Amino acid sequence: MKPVSILVMNGPNLSRLGKREPEIYGSLTLDDINRGLADAFPEVTFEFFQSEYEGALLEKLFELEDRGGCSGVVLNAGALTHYSIALRDAISAVIMPVVEVHLSNVHKREGFRRTSVISEVCVGVIGGFGADSYHLGVQDLLKRVEKE
Ligand code: DQA
Numbered sequence: 001m002k003p004v005s006i007l008v009m010n011g012p013n014l015s016r017l018g019k020r021e022p023e024i025y026g027s028l029t030l031d032d033i034n035r036g037l038a039d040a041f042p043e044v045t046f047e048f049f050q051s052e053y054e055g056a057l058l059e060k061l062f063e064l065e066d067r068g069g070c071s072g073v074v075l076n077a078g079a080l081t082h083y084s085i086a087l088r089d090a091i092s093a094v095i096m097p098v099v100e101v102h103l104s105n106v107h108k109r110e111g112f113r114r115t116s117v118i119s120e121v122c123v124g125v126i127g128g129f130g131a132d133s134y135h136l137g138v139q140d141l142l143k144r145v146e147k148e
Contacts, residue, residue, distance in 0.1 A: 001043060004145050005070040006138060007096075008037060010050040011057055011078035011087075017103075025103050026130045033131045041138055054080055058090040065094045072097040072123075072141035074134055081106075081116045091121045097144060099137040102127035 010030060013020060018029035028036075034048045047070070049060050057077070064070055075098050080087050091098045098121070105128030106113040119125050124140060126133045 002145050002148070003045070004043060004142060005045040005047070006141055007047045007049060007060070007064055007070055007073045008034060008134065008138075009048075009057060009060060009073055010076045011054075011080045012052045013078050014076055015050050015052065024109075028131055033134060036131055037134055037138060040135060041142070044138065044142070054084055054086060057087060061090050061094050061096075065096065069094070069096050071145050072099065074099050074101055074137035074141070075118075075122070076101050076103070076134070077118060081118055082112055083117060085117060088118045088121055091118055097123045097141065099123055099140055100125045100127075101133040101137045103130050103133060104128060 014030055017025055017033070018027060030050060034046070038046055051057055051060070057080070061073070073096050077084065077087055077100070081100065081102070100116065100118055100122040108128070116125065126136045129136065
């Protein structure tokens with residue numbers, strides 16, 4: 001089996017999971033989600049990163065790319081999904097495939113959440129399955145590595 005390394009990157013407010021609107025985002029913390037991924041996919045080398053700052057997410061992508069990249073990125077950009085052209089441009093600028101994920105079904109919520117400025121430059125979009133959205137994102141990246 002080929003070595004697989006995946007960056008799981010979370011944007012603003014996702015550090016508050018567990019406390020933040022549990023009726024929408026569930027009761028798991030971000031650490032719980034990350035631990036769940038590491039347990040479910042022992043064959044994957046994960047890097048986990050979260051920031052409240054747009055620029056920090058861009059810097060993380062570029063730093064990783066400059067280190068030689070990874071098999072792919074599972075990205076929950078939070079609200080940046082809906083308006084960050086800078087994040088969109090950064091995703092376009094890197095070679096690594098990026099899967100857009102959301103805990104909630106953004107299409108069932110406020111109208112402004114139906115717009116994603118990053119979907120077009122991501123390899124796919126997964127939303128509405130809680131922590132499983134991240135697991136499905138990792139599964140997709142594993143399949144991509146197998147096909148290479
Ligand atoms: C989210 C959905 C976004 O609209 C919101 O701003 C978030 C979380 C989700 O995981 O469902 O912060 O990305």
